[in-house]
Amino acid sequence: MKGCFVTGTDTEIGKTRIAAGLLHRTAQAGWRVAGYKPVASGMEWIDGQWVNDDVQTLWAASSATVSPQQVGPCQLRQACAPHLAARAEGRSIDRAALRQGALDLAQQADWIVAEGAGGLCVPLGEDWDSADLMRDLGLPMVLVVGLRLGCINHAILTAEAMAARGLRLAAWVGNTVDPAMLHLSDNIATLEHEFQRRFRVPCLGVVPRLPEATAQAVAPHLDSEVLAGLWAMSGLSQPFTRTVS
Numbered sequence: 001m002k003g004c005f006v007t008g009t010d011t012e013i014g015k016t017r018i019a020a021g022l023l024h025r026t027a028q029a030g031w032r033v034a035g036y037k038p039v040a041s042g043m044e045w046i047d048g049q050w051v052n053d054d055v056q057t058l059w060a061a062s063s064a065t066v067s068p069q070q071v072g073p074c075q076l077r078q079a080c081a082p083h084l085a086a087r088a089e090g091r092s093i094d095r096a097a098l099r100q101g102a103l104d105l106a107q108q109a110d111w112i113v114a115e116g117a118g119g120l121c122v123p124l125g126e127d128w129d130s131a132d133l134m135r136d137l138g139l140p141m142v143l144v145v146g147l148r149l150g151c152i153n154h155a156i157l158t159a160e161a162m163a164a165r166g167l168r169l170a171a172w173v174g175n176t177v178d179p180a181m182l183h184l185s186d187n188i189a190t191l192e193h194e195f196q197r198r199f200r201v202p203c204l205g206v207v208p209r210l211p212e213a214t215a216q217a218v219a220p221h222l223d224s225e226v227l228a229g230l231w232a233m234s235g236l237s238q239p240f241t242r243t244v245s
């Protein structure tokens with residue numbers, strides 16, 4: 001299985017937007033890509049069906065021929081911690097099925113971008129959590145840091161927990177959650193310094209607050225060299241020269 005797994009310093013900090021940007025850039029390079037949201041909580045009734053926004057966004061940014069159900073095999077109604085959303089429906093989350101879902105998707109795509117629910121240690125069952133799922137998939141990790149006060153500590157704690165859980169952190173991305181954050185650029189410089197000093201991990205980009213955070217708008221903010229390193233680390237060789245619009 002080739003791809004990466006996107007996690008974040010918290011929920012609602014831009015993981016889906018960054019994952020979609022990554023899919024878009026990789027599809028532009030000519031690869032067949034697919035998003036994967038193994039566990040999604042929070043659905044809305046739109047045009048006669050229940051949908052999850054993350055699954056729809058990742059599916060729309062996929063260039064491989066895959067279905068929304070393949071992108072989101074476990075979609076839960078309530079917008080809350082996934083194990084509680086599952087409990088509310090009298091279900092449990094099937095760990096083996098999530099791994100199999102990724103393997104099946106990887107048969108149809110050159111590269112997959114998986115996205116967790118919330119942050120690194122969100123429980124998915126009585127005795128396992130999101131970090132276990134990330135281990136099951138074995139993909140290099142991308143950490144999205146939601147740029148707002150408190151994020152330096154959250155970022156370092158998450159990266160330390162990844163190392164403790166045997167996860168390989170490949171890159172981090174700063175996403176501007178609070179554009180009015182005091183000393184925004186100094187905070188970014190501090191994150192760059194700390195990720196380099198403590199973990200030797202590069203910055204894959206800093207995304208500003210955008211009028212519309214579409215995959216197309218996010219994609220140019222990703223650093224080409226670091227992205228090429230991520231592709232190489234995850235098993236993709238040279239990108240195709242053929243471009244897909």
Ligand SMILES: Nc1ncnc2c1ncn2[C@@H]1O[C@H](COP(=O)(O)OP(=O)(O)OP(=O)(O)O)[C@@H](O)[C@H]1O
Pocket residue numbers: 008010011012013014015016017018054116117118119175176207208209210211212213
């Ligand atoms: N750079 C940005 N500029 C403008 N809006 C953004 C940006 N990044 C994220 N947003 C908006 O912030 C909200 C949360 O982003 P997103 O859904 O990607 O978060 P998430 O981390 O994936 O959340 P979840 O934990 O629910 O999966 C969305 O409405 C999204 O459009």
Ligand SMILES: C[C@H](N)[C@H](N)CCCCCC(=O)O
Pocket residue numbers: 011012040041042078079080081082117118119122
């Ligand atoms: C509903 C929300 N947007 C996410 N899909 C799930 C976030 C779970 C967070 C759980 C927690 O850390 O307390």
Ligand SMILES: [Mg+2]
Pocket residue numbers: 015016017054115
């Ligand atoms: Mg999301």
